Amino acid sequence: GEDVEQSLFLSVREGDSSVINCTYTDSSSTYLYWYKQEPGAGLQLLTYIFSNMDMKQDQRLTVLLNKKDKHLSLRIADTQTGDSAIYFCAETPGGADGLTFGKGTHLIIQP
Amino acid sequence: DAGVIQSPRHEVTEMGQEVTLRCKPISGHNSLFWYRQTMMRGLELLIYFNNNVPIDDSGMPEDRFSAKMPNASFSTLKIQPSEPRDSAVYFCASQPRPGLASNEQFFGPGTRLTVL
Numbered sequence: 720g721e722d723v724e725q726s727l728f729l730s731v732r733e734g735d736s737s738v739i740n741c742t743y744t745d746s747s748s749t750y751l752y753w754y755k756q757e758p759g760a761g762l763q764l765l766t767y768i769f770s771n772m773d774m775k776q777d778q779r780l781t782v783l784l785n786k787k788d789k790h791l792s793l794r795i796a797d798t799q800t801g802d803s804a805i806y807f808c809a810e811t812p813g814g815a816d817g818l819t820f821g822k823g824t825h826l827i828i829q830p
Numbered sequence: 831d832a833g834v835i836q837s838p839r840h841e842v843t844e845m846g847q848e849v850t851l852r853c854k855p856i857s858g859h860n861s862l863f864w865y866r867q868t869m870m871r872g873l874e875l876l877i878y879f880n881n882n883v884p885i886d887d888s889g890m891p892e893d894r895f896s897a898k899m900p901n902a903s904f905s906t907l908k909i910q911p912s913e914p915r916d917s918a919v920y921f922c923a924s925q926p927r928p929g930l931a932s933n934e935q936f937f938g939p940g941t942r943l944t945v946l
Contacts (some may be wrong), residue, residue, distance in 0.1 A: 750933055760940075767933075811933055817878050820873045822873070
């Protein structure tokens with residue numbers, strides 16, 4: 720199966736919270752990442768969390784990590800139209816240099 | 831810094847032609863990655879280099895694909911001969927150095943390849 724799994728689409732109303740979920744397989748991943756891809760652009764690092772943390776908050780973003788279940792989530796509070804993008808979860812398998820990305824979740828904002 | 835630079839931004843070619851994609855990583859970064867993105871397969875790692883040396887090319891789909899990094903400031907991804915199923919967006923990314931805590935990769939804007 721896939722190393723990193725995400726649902727492909729999430730639709731939310733403007734002003735609501737968005738929660739994007741991800742499951743990964745490699746328990747030795749030191750860091751887990753969320754990247755954002757806006758239309759026509761490359762990926763940009765949004766935030767990351769060290770594997771010994773449960774939660775990380777950065778302004779409107781909250782990352783939750785459940786290491787036992789290998790589950791990572793990204794919560795965006797007060798979702799705005801500018802948050803419309805593809806969000807990728809990524810892990811560092813076996814502490815390797817490269818990242819393994821999920822297929823990405825398309826976040827669609829409804830007015 | 832201009833960030834990771836890729837050229838061309840768009841490439842349209844005919845089946846059977848050779849295609850060369852180019853990448854200039856961020857100065858001082860030691861690792862360089864080539865990815866391919868399609869709707870069906872998502873983002874796939876093709877190959878990566880540390881200090882200009884190819885480390886893992888297991889993601890390269892077949893012998894028609896080859897990548898080189900002759901020096902720290904330049905890399906190419908070549909497809910010869912190209913096929914319609916190679917149509918995708920190809921991204922190059924660079925990373926400061928292996929083992930750095932955050933492992934952040936910096937992506938270029940991508941090359942959109944269309945093979946007719």
